[in-house]
């Protein structure tokens with residue numbers, strides 16, 4: 001787990017839990033959690049299995065439940081009646097949806113930030129995927145089980161990182177991220193669209209925050225996700241690249257506060 005902030009551990013405080021995207025870790029939320037903690041909210045960031053400072057080799061993570069385990073364990077350890085606002089970035093949206101299905105009574109709102117938002121039980125197929133294995137030359141694959149097998153890991157090639165992930169972000173953050181990104185578990189991701197339909201998960205309000213200057217996840221693709229599984233609120237971060245936690249942390253902070261103002265108390 002990445003870390004926790006906020007002095008008050010009581011049930012009354014609004015608690016955000018942040019889930020990183022592919023190759024990222026709890027570290028990527030440092031600006032946003034600083035803002036939230038200073039404003040009196042509680043924030044928790046998680047390192048999924050094989051990410052951030054989690055010690056597992058991501059090439060051994062084949063299953064979504066194994067990948068999501070640190071998030072599931074955090075949610076299952078919450079005190080009774082304590083609910084969190086779950087925020088997922090990019091492929092972290094898949095982990096958020098899995099958590100909605102497994103712990104619907106622990107989540108008051110799910111926020112998808114430039115994120116994978118696919119309805120559980122909707123028959124998706126890899127030909128709809130914006131990222132086929134081998135589709136573009138921007139990815140470095142790791143074949144942990146041999147070259148004739150499905151890759152076990154994937155990471156963006158160094159020369160594409162700045163443009164694709166962080167084009168509008170401060171250079172210091174690009175430098176930091178370049179040193180911290182780790183291979184992502186391809187096989188666990190391939191299981192993300194296998195969730196069954198879940199009526200309890202459908203009842204939880206979902207918010208989509210789109211990123212307009214995103215060179216990784218185009219607005220067209222983001223719009224398609226919203227059309228396919230309409231959320232209750234949609235926001236657009238006009239000046240954001242794929243990584244709003246670096247490029248526009250203050251606007252993101254304001255949008256999160258606006259989103260939660262619609263929660264029933």
Ligand SMILES: CC[C@H]1c2cc3[nH]c4c(c3C)C(=O)[C@H](C(=O)OC)c4c3nc(cc4[nH]c(cc(n2)[C@@H]1C)c(C(C)=O)c4C)[C@@H](C)[C@@H]3CCC(=O)O
Pocket residue numbers: 021022023024089090091092093114115116117118124125126128129130131132133154155184186189190191192193216217218221
């Ligand atoms: C191994 C294929 C697997 C997959 C991997 C993957 N997806 C993203 C990354 C990787 C390695 C990223 O780095 C990026 C991200 O998380 O940035 C931090 C990814 C995205 N994936 C998205 C949507 C999306 N992905 C898939 C499928 C896969 N991604 C494979 C299972 C789907 C579908 C329908 O199958 C969808 C909708 C976005 C949230 C981001 C950006 C995607 C892009 O490259 O346009």
